[in-house]
Structure formats: C-alpha cells, structure tokens
Amino acid sequence: MEIKVFKEIMDENLKLAEDNKKLFKDRKITAINVMASPGAGKTSTIMKLITMLSEKANFGVIEGDIASTIDAEKFEKIGIPVVQINTGGGCHLDANMIKGVMDDFDVKDDSIIFIENVGNLVCPSSFDLGENVKLVIASVPEGHDKPYKYTSMFEAADFVVLNKVDLAPFIDFDRDAFYKGIKALNPDAKVFEVSCKTGEGFTALVDYILEVHNQSKK
C-alpha cells in the first residue's frame, strides 16, 4: 500500500519533470539542481558563480528552503531574478514545485537557472526536477567519508564541487579517500575544488558552467 502510493508520487514527478525539461529546452534555459548538506555553501557558490559570470550570461535563482527567505534576499539585493519556494517542512523540492513557479518567474530566455534545493544529502537525489545537470556540493569540514554514507546523492551528481578547501590545513580531510569514494560510485563525475572565501578554484568551475550552458542549448 505504502509502496504503491510512493510509486505513484514518483511517476507523477517524472512526468512533471519532463514538462519542465521541455520548457527549459524551448526557452534555452540551463537548469542546475544544486544539492548539498546544510551549510556546505550552496548559496555562496551560486553567488560567486553569478558574480564572476555576470557579463557572460543571464541568471535566475530558485531558492528551496523549509522556511525563511534569507538566501533569496541575497540574490534580490544584487538584482538577480529570484523566487522562493518554502516547502513548509518538506525535505526536498519536486518537479511540481518548479513547474508552479516557472509561469510567473521573470527570468530571461537563454538564462542559467540555479535551483538551490533544500539542504539535505538524502531526499533531493530521488526527485528529478527536469534540470539539465545535478551539482552536488560537498565541503571539507563535513569530512571525506560523505560519498560512502550518502551514496545515492553522489551517484546522482553530474559534477561535484568540494568547497571550503581553505580550511583543509585545520582539518583531517583525506582527499584520496574522498576521490576514491566518488570514483567508485560515479567514475565520470568531474570534481572541482574551490573556496568561496578565497575564490580559489573558481576559474575552472566558471568555464565548465559556461560549457554546460552551451552544450545544453544545442
């Protein structure tokens, strides 16, 4: 009984994700589903990318949170089209929520939209949103064992960002173990090491985001 209900929800989600995918394609929008633990640096990474790419692309941000508009306000302040989804307790975004906000979202065609999912390394990986790519952000202080514990998240990732590398000297983070875990689950996923604080590593990430946008418009 429970399983049946769950399957219905997943089927319905996939159908709506297909609708979103079509909408994004028609409008030459690249949607990036950004997933991470609470506090890994989703908002900071998106903010840094938008700032660095502001003259090369248009942007929009869809903010997913249980509660609050703290992060959405940051993007509004710098003039980026942003819409907030408060899940009211829900642990992930779903395709229907994205569909619901796209109608009134004043984002330009040919934009890159960052969809900042609820901070959670579990549930968001199961729900396609119709995004072009899934980005998982890990951070050095969380520890190198995350790929081993949150396997479906790292399997789902199209690419991975390892943030807060500036803190590496103060933390016992085993880089080899981290990479080994990702390679075992997801051999093709690129990994970018960055620090939102110092800015290191962002040049390569910025180039990659532009490449993804150009590829997805083809």
Add this chain to the structure above:
Amino acid sequence: MEIKVFKEIMDENLKLAEDNKKLFKDRKITAINVMASPGAGKTSTIMKLITMLSEKANFGVIEGDIASTIDAEKFEKIGIPVVQINTGGGCHLDANMIKGVMDDFDVKDDSIIFIENVGNLVCPSSFDLGENVKLVIASVPEGHDKPYKYTSMFEAADFVVLNKVDLAPFIDFDRDAFYKGIKALNPDAKVFEVSCKTGEGFTALVDYILEVHNQSKK
C-alpha cells in the same frame, strides 16, 4: 489520501515510541537521539563523551546510516556495544527500527545509549524514537543561520551542541545570530560550545549528560 497514509505512519510511530520509552525506563536506560547535518560531528562527539565517561557509566550506540558501517566499526573497535541500522535510502530512523534492534542488543541495564540518527536536519525531527532527550549538533562551518532555516529541528532539541568552535577564527560565524535563532525557537534549550578536535567545552557537556542520565532514572 496521501495525508491519511502519512498520519497513519505517524500514529503508528508514536505508539512504537511509547513501547521503546517503557523498555528504556524498565531497564534504566537513557536514550539520546543525536541529530545533525552530515559531517557536523555526531560520531566524534559521541566518541569523545564515551571516552571521557567510560568509568562513570555504561554505554551503547545505535548507528543509523543510509549505507555503510564506517561509524559502527569505530565503536566496535573500542569495545562499545554497537548495532548498525542501514535505512537503505530512508532519510531518518523511526521507532520501529529501534524496537527491532533492542531485543538482540547486548547493552547493559543502566546504560546511556546514543542513537546516531541519519545525517539530516529535516526528517529526523518528525519521528520520535522513544528517546529520553533529543540532542541537535550544529557546527561552526555550517554557519550561524541554521536555526532560521531548519526550524523544526531546533524546536525539537532538548539541548544543542555547537561543535568545531576551533574553526571559528577562520570562518564568519555570527554567534549572536546563532543564539538569537535558538532562543526564538526554543528558549529553554541549553547550548554547549565544544571542539571534538581540541576537547574544549566537553567538561560541562559531560556533567550535563550524567545529570540527564541520573534524572531519567528517577
């Protein structure tokens, strides 16, 4: 329909949590439900507490993870009774899982059991396990805004540990904002600032854990 199914699950969970609560009381066990983001330091905090209290109390650990036995092995290595629950994708422990492992769990009466929940600041807060107290661990690198974004978790906490304070000099962490957020949601929750790495702050936390154990046996 969905709501009805969800309500049935929650009612059933509460009933099983009551069974667990009775079992813990009969056996003079204090169960501490430890919840946090991935990588906040749940295992390290539990390990530190058990090491410091090893001559003053008996312990057991129930490890909840999506996958892997990485953390359970750490406790087994130092001779602590430990049992692993792999949720196989599930984002939280529930009362039935705890009930299921207690029968064969070789933990002594009059023990403190740490139940390490799945790393997640959302779902675990909704599921009582029959625990005596709920501990939420936050960490400095996650940022001071977590109480504002994951409100139900910080509302549910009986006490809060702020871990990784040794990293504070390298991070923009606004202590006042963090405490203000917790006070607004949960005025009575005690907060303990600690570092698993340097050991600072643990003396007060150890005393508090012993006090909780003594109170719960009354």
